[in-house]
Amino acid sequence: MNIDGTAWRTIWLEKDGHSVGVIDQTQLPHKFSTLKLSNCQEAATAISTMIVRGAPLIGVTGAYGLMLALQEDPSDNALEAAFKQLNATRPTAVNLRWALKRIRDKVKPLQPAKRAEAARAESALIAEEDVAMCEAIGNHGLAIIQKLAAGRPSVRQKEPIQVLTHCNAGWLATVDWGTALAPIYKAHRAGLNIHVWVDETRPRNQGASLTAYELGREGVPHTVIVDNAGGHLMQQGYVDAVVVGSDRTTRSGDVCNKIGTYLKALAALDNGVPFYVALPASTIDWSISDGVAEIPIETRSAMEVTHIQGRNNNASSNNQLTTVQLTPNQSEGFNPAFDVTPARLVTALITERGVAAASETGLMELYCDD
Numbered sequence: 001m002n003i004d005g006t007a008w009r010t011i012w013l014e015k016d017g018h019s020v021g022v023i024d025q026t027q028l029p030h031k032f033s034t035l036k037l038s039n040c041q042e043a044a045t046a047i048s049t050m051i052v053r054g055a056p057l058i059g060v061t062g063a064y065g066l067m068l069a070l071q072e073d074p075s076d077n078a079l080e081a082a083f084k085q086l087n088a089t090r091p092t093a094v095n096l097r098w099a100l101k102r103i104r105d106k107v108k109p110l111q112p113a114k115r116a117e118a119a120r121a122e123s124a125l126i127a128e129e130d131v132a133m134c135e136a137i138g139n140h141g142l143a144i145i146q147k148l149a150a151g152r153p154s155v156r157q158k159e160p161i162q163v164l165t166h167c168n169a170g171w172l173a174t175v176d177w178g179t180a181l182a183p184i185y186k187a188h189r190a191g192l193n194i195h196v197w198v199d200e201t202r203p204r205n206q207g208a209s210l211t212a213y214e215l216g217r218e219g220v221p222h223t224v225i226v227d228n229a230g231g232h233l234m235q236q237g238y239v240d241a242v243v244v245g246s247d248r249t250t251r252s253g254d255v256c257n258k259i260g261t262y263l264k265a266l267a268a269l270d271n272g273v274p275f276y277v278a279l280p281a282s283t284i285d286w287s288i289s290d291g292v293a294e295i296p297i298e299t300r301s302a303m304e305v306t307h308i309q310g311r312n313n314n315a316s317s318n319n320q321l322t323t324v325q326l327t328p329n330q331s332e333g334f335n336p337a338f339d340v341t342p343a344r345l346v347t348a349l350i351t352e353r354g355v356a357a358a359s360e361t362g363l364m365e366l367y368c369d370d
């Protein structure tokens with residue numbers, strides 16, 4: 001997407017043909033910088049430290065990570081070791097395992113000498129598919145936003161459509177376009193009057209730092225709010241719809257997403273606000289049904305709760321990023337990174353194939369030919 005007039009994607013094959021470029025998302029919004037991943041360990045570290053994050057992007061980075069590993073050693077043992085290393089980086093987003101298995105299935109039957117090139121080609125294909133799927137999600141979601149706009153009373157026709165989103169499910173979470181934000185970009189570019197309430201999304205503040213950054217660069221009006229304000233805004237009638245992403249959606253429509261999503265869904269139901277989840281096929285885990293019981297929830301360092309990163313605006317600091325402690329030294333922290341929203345709280349799933357009810361029947365209607 002657009003950054004100051006330049007079109008960017010979140011991940012790319014470098015001109016040298018064998019290393020991988022990524023945007024360092026831990027530095028945004030205060031500093032835009034890129035990194036070159038030259039081996040599997042660097043790819044694994046980029047995922048685990050959230051230099052790259054977001055379910056689809058984690059998957060593509062994992063795919064390229066296998067390519068990097070095979071460039072160094074294309075043997076069966078090296079392939080399995082790299083698969084295990086990358087698979088262990090983050091447990092919740094199913095896209096990672098889906099992409100790693102896809103690459104392994106593609107290269108395993110090949111002569112070792114042909115594996116790296118095959119992994120390179122398949123990783124690039126996954127990336128291109130992701131871009132196409134996310135743009136298609138944008139188009140299907142645009143129709144929902146247009147219908148919401150048309151359905152408002154005449155007295156509100158001139159007001160912006162108000163959408164609340166949680167965390168970052170924008171182009172920074174994918175290769176391009178994003179999932180939850182793709183319909184918003186499509187609506188904005190179509191000239192619709194739209195405004196986005198951006199949940200800051202504690203503890204890592206992907207909303208305040210990444211979603212706000214994306215929307216600002218695309219010129220979409222938005223307001224950053226604390227996570228706990230969303231229910232109040234819905235009660236006051238300031239939210240026309242909630243649209244969020246997903247890290248893993250079960251075949252029955254249960255949605256695992258950033259911690260706090262479940263609470264937004266409860267508030268939305270209580271206030272009659274439609275709650276949409278945008279996701280590509282690569283985020284659906286057909287092997288499980290009960291998200292609460294079966295999806296592994298990543299627990300990250302308590303330091304992400306007890307400390308916070310930001311830009312030091314003191315004149316003497318020349319805008320350096322700094323981390324400060326929020327809590328008393330002896331206080332413990334607990335940091336589950338995701339929660340599960342049961343399908344009964346989801347109005348509909350916006351996929352690249354269309355809009356589905358959050359149910360096995362709904363998903364099978366879209367994916368029955370797979």
Ligand SMILES: CSC[C@H]1O[C@H](OP(=O)(O)O)[C@H](O)[C@@H]1O
Binds near residue numbers: 244337
């Ligand atoms: C389009 S997937 C976006 C999804 O990923 C985020 O998690 P994280 O930043 O920890 O990778 C969050 O759950 C977003 O909704």
